[in-house]
Amino acid sequence: MVSSPFILQMLTLLMVVVTAHSEKRAAILARRMVNLQSSLHFNSLRSDDIPISMAEYYVASDTCSDVEGLSNNGDPILLLSKMSTSYKNWHNNGTISVTIEKPKMGHFDGIMGKPRGIFFGKLRELHLSHENAKRLAGHFLIRHPDARHWLPDDHESHVHDTRWFEFEVQSVYFVGGFGDRSFIGNISGNVYHQDLRDDESYPCHEVNLQDALPKEVEGGSRSLSQQSSFDGFFQLIKTLIMNY
Structure with missing residues (x-):
């Protein structure tokens, strides 16, 4: 007869395995969400310690692999004005978080x-070479064409x-959806930043429009017209459904 302590140990082990798997899967979903969205809520504290949230543009570092100086591990890249509320609050106290959601x-x-x-995390100002800043601006403008009016070091x-x-x-505190069917909980920075490219369920790096197309039409060598409509x-x- 199986003893109660043994059953308890096995249940505990099972819970650890399930939790680890769920956290990794949640990290994949979180990275996917960051890659596919392009605006966030910048949460900071005013001088009177009242929280405030402002909308800001960003581009995912995963999609900028040709830009040297980025982590390329799921971190959002922001373009901030020093006169903005977001920048001023961060500069005054450094306490910030960002919220990203699928609309x-x-x-x-x-x-x-x-x-x-x-x-949750911290801001790091980027000091890029002229060529890398130009590449980053190109990626940013694909998502935010109107941002051409406030690019750094642009004479125009x-x-x-x-x-x-x-x-x-x-x-990350991640809410995958309703709690009866989705992961709700914390994702550590190590799990979020791990290289998930080999995970068969989703390639997080190099995300672009081609990731939404069938494998048969990637690369431009074949088009949708070669299949039945x-x-x-x-x-x-x-x-698209499987990706979300």
Whole structure:
């Protein structure tokens, strides 16, 4: 007859394994969300210690592998003006977090079942070479064309005090959706930053539009027109659903 302590030990071990697996899977989803979204809420404290949240643009460092000087491990890259509330609050006390969420798509698409996370960490100002800053600006403008008016060190810029920053993620409080079917809890910085490219469920690095296309049409060598229109559409929708 199996003893109660043995059963308890096995259950504890099972819980540890399940929790570890869930945290890694949540890290994959969190990285995916960061890669696919492009705006965040910059949470900081005013001088009177009242919290405030401001919308800011960002681009995921995973998508900027050709830019030297970035961590390329899931950290968001922000463009901040020194006159902005976000920058001033950070400069005064350094206490910040950022919130990133998958937006609702349509009137009947509820936000409560969507992935979202509060990312804790610190800002690091980037000092890039001219060529790397140019590459980073190119990636940023793909997501935010209007940002061309406030690029750093651009003679045509309307704002001349902007700087590049990397938000170095130290931990994440992740809500995958409703608790009865999704992971809700903390993701450590080590798990979030680990190289997840070999995970068969999702390649986190080099995320672009091609990641939403069927494998048969990647690289431009084949197009959707080479499949039946219905089959190509079905595969695209299936891939998008599986990616979220």
